[in-house]
Amino acid sequence: MPDKNQSLPKVPESKVVPKKRTRLSLVWIIPIVAAVIGVWVAVTKIMSEGPKITIVFQSAEGLEAGKTKVQYNGLHVGTLTSIHLSADHHRVIATAQMDPKSEEFLVKDTKFWVVRPQISGMNITGLGTLISGDYIGVELGQSKESERNFTALDTAPLVAGGTLGRFFMLKTPELGSLSEGAPIYFRHLPAGQIVSYELDKSGEGLNVRVFVQAPYNQYVTPNTRFWHASGIDMSLSSAGLRLQTESLMSILAGGIAFETPATGPLLPPAEANTTFTLFNDRAEALRPPPRDPYTFRLVFKQSSVRGLEPGAPVEVGGVTIGEVTEVSPQFDMNTMEFSVPVTISVDPQRYGVRFLNVPGDEDATVRHRKVMDILVAHGLRAHLKTGNLLTGSLYVSVDLFPDALPATVDWAQNPAEMPTMPGKTEEIEKSVADLLKSLNQTLTNTDKLLGSANKLIEPNSVLDTELNNMLQEGGGAARSLRVLADYLERHPEALIRGKTGEAK
Amino acid sequence: MTAMQQGLQRCDTCGLLSRPAPGEDEGRCPRCDEELVFRKPDSLQRTLAFLVAAAVCYIPANVLPVMTTVTASGRESDTIMQGVVLLWSPTGWPLSFIVLFASIMIPSAKILSLGYLLITVRRGSIENNTQRIRLYRMVDLIGRWSMVDVFVDTFTVALIQLQPLMSVEPAPGLFFFAAVVVLTMLAVESFDPRLIWDSASSKEIQPEVQYA
Numbered sequence: 001m002p003d004k005n006q007s008l009p010k011v012p013e014s015k016v017v018p019k020k021r022t023r024l025s026l027v028w029i030i031p032i033v034a035a036v037i038g039v040w041v042a043v044t045k046i047m048s049e050g051p052k053i054t055i056v057f058q059s060a061e062g063l064e065a066g067k068t069k070v071q072y073n074g075l076h077v078g079t080l081t082s083i084h085l086s087a088d089h090h091r092v093i094a095t096a097q098m099d100p101k102s103e104e105f106l107v108k109d110t111k112f113w114v115v116r117p118q119i120s121g122m123n124i125t126g127l128g129t130l131i132s133g134d135y136i137g138v139e140l141g142q143s144k145e146s147e148r149n150f151t152a153l154d155t156a157p158l159v160a161g162g163t164l165g166r167f168f169m170l171k172t173p174e175l176g177s178l179s180e181g182a183p184i185y186f187r188h189l190p191a192g193q194i195v196s197y198e199l200d201k202s203g204e205g206l207n208v209r210v211f212v213q214a215p216y217n218q219y220v221t222p223n224t225r226f227w228h229a230s231g232i233d234m235s236l237s238s239a240g241l242r243l244q245t246e247s248l249m250s251i252l253a254g255g256i257a258f259e260t261p262a263t264g265p266l267l268p269p270a271e272a273n274t275t276f277t278l279f280n281d282r283a284e285a286l287r288p289p290p291r292d293p294y295t296f297r298l299v300f301k302q303s304s305v306r307g308l309e310p311g312a313p314v315e316v317g318g319v320t321i322g323e324v325t326e327v328s329p330q331f332d333m334n335t336m337e338f339s340v341p342v343t344i345s346v347d348p349q350r351y352g353v354r355f356l357n358v359p360g361d362e363d364a365t366v367r368h369r370k371v372m373d374i375l376v377a378h379g380l381r382a383h384l385k386t387g388n389l390l391t392g393s394l395y396v397s398v399d400l401f402p403d404a405l406p407a408t409v410d411w412a413q414n415p416a417e418m419p420t421m422p423g424k425t426e427e428i429e430k431s432v433a434d435l436l437k438s439l440n441q442t443l444t445n446t447d448k449l450l451g452s453a454n455k456l457i458e459p460n461s462v463l464d465t466e467l468n469n470m471l472q473e474g475g476g477a478a479r480s481l482r483v484l485a486d487y488l489e490r491h492p493e494a495l496i497r498g499k500t501g502e503a504k
Numbered sequence: 505m506t507a508m509q510q511g512l513q514r515c516d517t518c519g520l521l522s523r524p525a526p527g528e529d530e531g532r533c534p535r536c537d538e539e540l541v542f543r544k545p546d547s548l549q550r551t552l553a554f555l556v557a558a559a560v561c562y563i564p565a566n567v568l569p570v571m572t573t574v575t576a577s578g579r580e581s582d583t584i585m586q587g588v589v590l591l592w593s594p595t596g597w598p599l600s601f602i603v604l605f606a607s608i609m610i611p612s613a614k615i616l617s618l619g620y621l622l623i624t625v626r627r628g629s630i631e632n633n634t635q636r637i638r639l640y641r642m643v644d645l646i647g648r649w650s651m652v653d654v655f656v657d658t659f660t661v662a663l664i665q666l667q668p669l670m671s672v673e674p675a676p677g678l679f680f681f682a683a684v685v686v687l688t689m690l691a692v693e694s695f696d697p698r699l700i701w702d703s704a705s706s707k708e709i710q711p712e713v714q715y716a
Contacts, residue, residue, distance in 0.1 A: 025546040025550055025553065027546070027549070027554065027694075028553045030553055030554060030557045030687070031554070031556035031560060033557075034556075034557035034558075034561050034683065034687070035557075035560045037561075038560050038563060038564050038680075041564050041568065041680075042564070067580075076579075
């Protein structure tokens with residue numbers, strides 16, 4: 001109805017306002033995309049960052065913030081981000097940015113140390129760090145407790161984390177030439193290392209922690225013996241000179257060897273951290289354990305025990321059945337007698353002596369006493385024998401002497417006293433003394449003889465005069481004979497006709 | 505007096521002045537068939553968008569490493585600033601300075617300059633017009649040179665591949681850096697410098713002028 005408009009007198013015209021361009025340009029997608037990508041990158045970066053840890057070092061030598069890596073078995077697990085001094089200025093605190101997956105091994109007993117090139121008596125390690133620079137090594141802990149602050153070890157642990165094998169403890173009165181890292185041998189094969197050692201709490205011995213690596217750890221059973229294989233084992237005993245060594249390396253660096261005696265039960269491998277005794281040498285280590293020991297006291301009157309030392313064997317017919325445990329002199333104020341009782345420990349079963357026809361119906365001690373009484377009644381006596389003429393070492397021999405004077409075992413004493421016999425040496429000594437005595441006598445006689453002989457031949461003696469006369473007579477006789485011989489030569493007929501006047 | 509105030513459009517390509525068809529703002533050049541506009545469409549908004557995008561990318565470009573060097577000692581990633589520090593030495597300082605100038609100062613200067621231009625144009629400032637157009641020309645001129653850093657990086661990556669001794673790999677920061685350069689160039693491109701003069705001329709003659 002356009003007419004209507006015209007009829008209205010004054011209607012204002014609508015204002016023409018140019019459309020304001022408020023439409024958002026599509027170009028805004030670009031900053032939005034850029035922002036989204038930026039946020040995404042930031043989020044992934046933050047997500048990819050693992051925990052931050054602090055490690056306390058003694059020195060920052062070789063460490064560099066932003067450069068030094070944390071490596072586990074050669075795998076990069078983190079980087080040092082900053083290094084600063086501790087509040088007391090004695091240590092260095094390094095902060096490391098770890099990889100996100102390292103979360104699970106950052107536990108209480110995880111260990112860190114600086115890997116540097118190292119040359120020790122045993123080996124050369126960390127040569128790679130000469131090129132790559134020092135890095136921080138990690139040994140993963142087993143604990144479940146999470147930890148962020150660590151203290152670094154001074155040196156790398158000898159046994160790398162993850163090495164298969166077992167730790168054992170060895171008890172020893174003295175360390176000898178052993179040191180950390182010294183090898184452990186099994187049948188002369190390097191089978192492990194000494195990890196650490198520490199003094200016993202009582203201070204009476206040392207606990208040596210050793211690591212036996214797989215597959216050798218399965219040969220360590222509760223029955224296994226460990227012994228010092230350090231240096232050269234040289235012993236001069238009644239058995240002669242013995243020289244034994246494990247390997248050239250053990251001479252230089254010391255070492256431990258182990259072996260499981262062939263005798264004895266076959267046991268399953270020992271548990272980790274089992275404690276063993278560290279013996280001094282192989283012989284001692286492999287000696288069977290005491291089974292049924294009896295101690296006796298021996299008193300050797302009028303004879304020296306010089307050369308008899310604890311550890312000297314006690315033999316029966318050349319077979320060892322025990323050893324001397326103690327040689328202790330004593331003085332009796334009552335009898336004013338000085339004696340050197342020798343204590344021996346006899347354990348025939350330990351040394352493999354078999355008893356045949358043992359009556360089994362009695363108590364072991366009673367039976368033992370009975371057997372000993374019978375044996376002594378039959379002349380069982382202990383006596384000293386020279387084991388080695390060169391060194392003069394003695395040993396105790398127990399033998400039957402049927403002609404020995406009757407004696408009994410004194411069970412009242414503790415330890416019981418076993419009757420003794422003068423040893424062979426004493427006999428020798430006696431005969432030597434006798435010999436010397438008679439020799440002396442002979443010498444005196446000879447002296448006398450020579451004296452009288454001297455008397456006979458001295459000048460102006462009867463013998464001398466008579467001898468002179470005799471000689472003169474002899475000279476005269478000889479002269480006459482010569483005259484006779486001359487005459488007979490010239491007048492052989494005189495033999496038949498006799499002297500003629502012509503001859504005159 | 506401007507062509508726009510006279511209702512005339514000038515072709516950017518052939519320079520022909522023409523009058524747009526009645527009721528239409530946009531048309532084509534009768535001589536060269538180029539699109540004709542009074543001013544670049546949505547100039548301020550587009551410039552701002554590119555500028556914001558560039559600023560957003562500028563952060564990761566500087567925070568993230570641009571190059572990863574793999575040597576025997578391990579991997580080492582360097583950001584631009586670390587590169588500058590690394591190059592800084594009594595003899596190498598000019599090189600360090602070039603990197604600092606081309607990679608850090610120029611992109612930031614560009615973003616700041618364009619931001620300044622946008623704000624002043626938006627507020628209809630009429631001061632320092634000559635200075636501002638000079639600034640714009642300078643930004644336009646140096647824009648492409650920021651790519652030097654990207655080129656250096658890509659050349660290094662291509663050339664240093666001495667496996668297994670040493671090799672160089674590009675790192676994510678490089679892509680953001682390239683994006684910054686490209687986005688700032690686009691921002692410069694979408695900014696219409698004639699806007700600087702529009703407010704000046706409109707204030708002289710037509711204070712309530714509406715501009716795109």
